Amino acid sequence: MASTGGGQAGRPLMVDVARLAGVSHQTVSRVLNDHPNVSPETRAGVLAAIRHLGYRRNAAARSLVTGRTNVLGVISFDTTLYGPASMLYGIERAARPAYSVAIASLPAFDRRSLLEAVERFLDQGVEGIMVIAPETSAVAALGGLDSDIPMIAVGCGTHSPLASVTIDNLGGAARGTRHLLDLGHRTVYHAAGPENWLDAQEREEGWRTALRAAGASEPETMLRGDWSARSGYEIGHRLAGRPDVTAVLCANDQMALGLVRALSERGKAVPGEVSVVGFDDIPEAGFFLPPLTTVRQDFGELGRRAVRLLLDRFATDEPVEPAFPIAADLVVRGSTARAPA
Amino acid sequence: MASTGGGQAGRPLMVDVARLAGVSHQTVSRVLNDHPNVSPETRAGVLAAIRHLGYRRNAAARSLVTGRTNVLGVISFDTTLYGPASMLYGIERAARPAYSVAIASLPAFDRRSLLEAVERFLDQGVEGIMVIAPETSAVAALGGLDSDIPMIAVGCGTHSPLASVTIDNLGGAARGTRHLLDLGHRTVYHAAGPENWLDAQEREEGWRTALRAAGASEPETMLRGDWSARSGYEIGHRLAGRPDVTAVLCANDQMALGLVRALSERGKAVPGEVSVVGFDDIPEAGFFLPPLTTVRQDFGELGRRAVRLLLDRFATDEPVEPAFPIAADLVVRGSTARAPA
DNA sequence: GAGGCAATTGTTAGCGCTAACATCGCCCGT
DNA sequence: ACGGGCGATGTTAGCGCTAACAATTGCCTC
Numbered sequence: 003m004a005s006t007g008g009g010q011a012g013r014p015l016m017v018d019v020a021r022l023a024g025v026s027h028q029t030v031s032r033v034l035n036d037h038p039n040v041s042p043e044t045r046a047g048v049l050a051a052i053r054h055l056g057y058r059r060n061a062a063a064r065s066l067v068t069g070r071t072n073v074l075g076v077i078s079f080d081t082t083l084y085g086p087a088s089m090l091y092g093i094e095r096a097a098r099p100a101y102s103v104a105i106a107s108l109p110a111f112d113r114r115s116l117l118e119a120v121e122r123f124l125d126q127g128v129e130g131i132m133v134i135a136p137e138t139s140a141v142a143a144l145g146g147l148d149s150d151i152p153m154i155a156v157g158c159g160t161h162s163p164l165a166s167v168t169i170d171n172l173g174g175a176a177r178g179t180r181h182l183l184d185l186g187h188r189t190v191y192h193a194a195g196p197e198n199w200l201d202a203q204e205r206e207e208g209w210r211t212a213l214r215a216a217g218a219s220e221p222e223t224m225l226r227g228d229w230s231a232r233s234g235y236e237i238g239h240r241l242a243g244r245p246d247v248t249a250v251l252c253a254n255d256q257m258a259l260g261l262v263r264a265l266s267e268r269g270k271a272v273p274g275e276v277s278v279v280g281f282d283d284i285p286e287a288g289f290f291l292p293p294l295t296t297v298r299q300d301f302g303e304l305g306r307r308a309v310r311l312l313l314d315r316f317a318t319d320e321p322v323e324p325a326f327p328i329a330a331d332l333v334v335r336g337s338t339a340r341a342p343a
Numbered sequence: 344m345a346s347t348g349g350g351q352a353g354r355p356l357m358v359d360v361a362r363l364a365g366v367s368h369q370t371v372s373r374v375l376n377d378h379p380n381v382s383p384e385t386r387a388g389v390l391a392a393i394r395h396l397g398y399r400r401n402a403a404a405r406s407l408v409t410g411r412t413n414v415l416g417v418i419s420f421d422t423t424l425y426g427p428a429s430m431l432y433g434i435e436r437a438a439r440p441a442y443s444v445a446i447a448s449l450p451a452f453d454r455r456s457l458l459e460a461v462e463r464f465l466d467q468g469v470e471g472i473m474v475i476a477p478e479t480s481a482v483a484a485l486g487g488l489d490s491d492i493p494m495i496a497v498g499c500g501t502h503s504p505l506a507s508v509t510i511d512n513l514g515g516a517a518r519g520t521r522h523l524l525d526l527g528h529r530t531v532y533h534a535a536g537p538e539n540w541l542d543a544q545e546r547e548e549g550w551r552t553a554l555r556a557a558g559a560s561e562p563e564t565m566l567r568g569d570w571s572a573r574s575g576y577e578i579g580h581r582l583a584g585r586p587d588v589t590a591v592l593c594a595n596d597q598m599a600l601g602l603v604r605a606l607s608e609r610g611k612a613v614p615g616e617v618s619v620v621g622f623d624d625i626p627e628a629g630f631f632l633p634p635l636t637t638v639r640q641d642f643g644e645l646g647r648r649a650v651r652l653l654l655d656r657f658a659t660d661e662p663v664e665p666a667f668p669i670a671a672d673l674v675v676r677g678s679t680a681r682a683p684a
Numbered sequence: 685g686a687g688g689c690a691a692t693t694g695t696t697a698g699c700g701c702t703a704a705c706a707t708c709g710c711c712c713g714t
Numbered sequence: 715a716c717g718g719g720c721g722a723t724g725t726t727a728g729c730g731c732t733a734a735c736a737a738t739t740g741c742c743t744c
Contacts, residue, residue, distance in 0.1 A: 013491070015730065015731090016730070016731065017730085025693075025694090026693065026694050026695080027694095027730090027731085028693075028694065028695080028731095028732080028733095029692090029693060029694080031731070031732060031733095032692095032693090032732095035732080038691095039690095039691055039692055039693085040692075040693085041691085041692065041693090044692080044693085058465060058466060059466065059730085059731075060407070060468070060729085060730050060731065061403075061406075061412070061466060061467055061468040062402075062403045062404075062405075062406035062407040062412065062468060062729085062730080062731090063403075063407050063699090063729070063730035063731040063732085064403075064730080064731060064732080065402075065403035065699095065731095066401070066403040066404050066407050066699050066700065066701085066729090066730080066731070066732095067698080067699050067730085067731050067732045067733075068699090068731085068732070068733095069699080071402070071403065072467075073445070073467075080432070081422070081428055081431060081432050081435075082425070082428050082429050082432050082626075084423070087422055087423050087428045088423050090422060090446075091421070091422050091423050091448055094422075094446055094447070094448045095448060095450070098447075098463075099463070102445050102447070102463060102464075102467055103445060103446055104414070104443050104444060104445045104446075105431075105435055105444055105445075105446055106435070106439075106443070107432055107435045107436060109436070122439075122440070122443060123443075124399060125399060125400065125402060126402055126413075126414075126443055127401070127402040127403060150354070230626065231626065231627045231629070231630035232629075232630065234630070235630055256626070256627055256630075259627055259630050259631070260630045262632070263630045263631070263632050263634075266632055285423075285571065285572065285597070286572045286597055286600055286627070288572070288573075289572035289573065289575070289576055289597075289600050289601045289604045290600070290604070291603070291604050291607055291632045293604075356700065356701090357700065357701065358700085366723075366724090367723065367724050367725080368700090368701085368724095369701095369702080369703095369723075369724065369725080370722085370723060370724080372701070372702060372703095373702095373722095373723090376702080379721095380720095380721055380722055380723085381722070381723085382721085382722065382723090385722080385723085400700085400701075401699085401700050401701070403699085403700080403701090404699070404700035404701040404702085404729090405700080405701060405702075406701095406729095407699090407700080407701070407702095407729050407730065407731085408700085408701050408702045408703080408728080408729050409701085409702070409703095409729090410729080
């Protein structure tokens with residue numbers, strides 16, 4: 003095993019390719035990095051040698067000398083939820099082929115696990131971090147830490163201390179609310195999401211704004227769930243007894259599903275007696291009973307914008323002016339109808 | 344900028360830590376790698392210096408010399424689907440803290456994009472690859488390629504050419520079918536998944552086996568969907584007209600959702616006239632109308648086993664005997680009832 | 685036809701770390 | 715009191731690659 007570096011057994015090295023092609027290893031490197039001054043014949047010869055040997059660059063050696071890893075880290079809470087899963091998907095698609103994406107799922111949303119995840123990524127040498135962490139506390143925690151690498155928040159509302167990309171929760175919720183108001187409902191109840199989630203807060207705010215703008219009174223009872231169908235189900239049961247409830251805006255589609263189920267268990271017809279609007283437009287929403295009217299989010303676009311934003315941060319350190327949020331459009335299906343007379 | 348390597352400006356180096364702690368860089372390395380022969384005081388001093396400087400090892404340099412990257416690659420088709428998303432989640436959780444996980448989502452399931460993803464991972468230097476690719480063609484493609492690194496299939500049925508970890512689709516489907524038969528239904532229809540998906544094939548096989556075992560006749564019409572609620576909806580409409588249809592086993596919960604919707608549109612009561620069983624037990628399944636009886640898969644366990652299997656492959660190259668599949672249990676809810684008399 | 689310049693290729697020196705070997709001091713038994 | 719051995723630390727040599735510089739060639743200009 004002399005230092006002449008023969009790759010008889012193990013993986014071939016650049017020097018092996020060089021020897022086979024009859025050039026220096028540096029020329030091989032030039033070919034691989036698309037340097038301009040390599041003659042076509044040489045390039046062809048090197049390429050042939052590479053193919054012949056099945057040569058593959060050692061990524062570690064490469065990053066060691068270039069100082070770049072071409073890896074982006076994505077931290078997410080629960081990639082099983084449709085929203086985060088879709089964002090992740092969008093991000094990965096957008097990052098390719100320049101970057102590959104490493105993931106870290108948080109077991110919980112406390113500051114500690116968040117920092118742990120960031121640490122892991124930093125140790126791994128990722129070039130940038132995206133956080134799909136729509137919880138206020140988590141986002142606040144992010145604000146505190148300063149890594150040397152760029153970090154952005156995805157879908158974390160507009161109040162994030164980090165540069166962020168977000169959906170227009172306000173506008174979407176307002177649109178949903180207005181739709182119900184336009185159908186003649188006196189007011190609209192809101193089955194809100196968890197208090198400490200930014201998206202939930204913004205949707206709530208959008209709902210409240212729309213109510214005020216229309217001069218409708220805001221229901222006193224605050225109904226709060228946790229995104230799950232179960233929580234929507236519980237809210238549904240609380241609401242079922244009240245005859246004044248004719249319209250409900252839900253913080254997401256799962257909650258709407260649970261709510262509709264509870265309502266129907268209690269003999270309340272949807273949309274006959276109560277109209278329901280969801281949020282997200284998960285793929286199944288159109289097949290609920292009744293098909294759910296909901297607010298659609300474009301997660302793919304969100305992912306693309308997130309990657310673009312992060313890449314921008316590589317170039318400049320200036321605080322980016324917050325890009326306008328991505329529109330969330332109303333999709334009218336069968337769960338909403340004119341208010342009963 | 345001499346080679347003495349002072350880190351006044353940029354990130355601190357190991358040698359900076361060493362200088363501050365008054366030891367050699369190798370001792371710092373020993374501390375970081377938990378080598379036994381370091382005195383407690385020295386260790387404490389080094390640790391203090393590390394904290395003081397905010398030192399972080401360069402992962403590239405480390406991998407270059409150790410030959411290890413501690414990265415696992417996961418290739419998946421559509422991480423937006425509940426199944427793949429859950430597996431991914433389980434894998435990431437199980438891989439930590441020894442490995443970090445890089446992902447690649449395939450835009451399509453052809454051989455080319457699959458190979459491309461593998462190439463990318465190989466270039467990146469991952470130590471092992473997991474494929475969540477439950478399509479026959481994809482799995483077949485995998486069989487062809489030989490990478491130097493271990494590669495396993497996750498949730499790809501038992502007929503995979505690769506070592507694989509899988510859910511007991513056969514048993515699960517059989518259990519669901521038997522449940523319906525036990526309720527007095529003469530036979531059970533099957534809304535199958537896509538023909539070229541291994542899980543779909545196995546579920547179909549399990550259904551058929553259970554039917555045969557019970558001496559029930561197999562319906563002639565083959566109903567095939569694509570996992571989506573929409574396809575279930577279409578199948579539901581095809582089935583709604585037939586009075587002999589009293590029980591349907593669906594290939595997944597989404598299809599069950601669509602099917603129930605179609606049935607109810609056509610005035611068929613579930614479970615009064617038709618009993619329906621799903622597969623997966625997605626979180627919303629319990630809140631469908633009616634709550635869905637379904638077959639639960641333990642994706643977390645699947646992820647853990649997948650990681651364990653891959654780690655085993657690092658140790659030995661021997662073909663692993665296929666581990667028995669993970670049990671899929673029936674969860675009885677409200678969408679199934681005794682056959683109408 | 686000599687000087688010069690550009691295009692192409694080769695040579696050298698690290699990137700920051702760990703493994704192997706070398707060294708030092710200290711405790712032990714006798 | 716003295717040598718053997720071991721625990722703690724330092725020194726050296728790369729890991730495989732790219733960037734900077736050096737060298738060679740051919741071609742053009744005056």
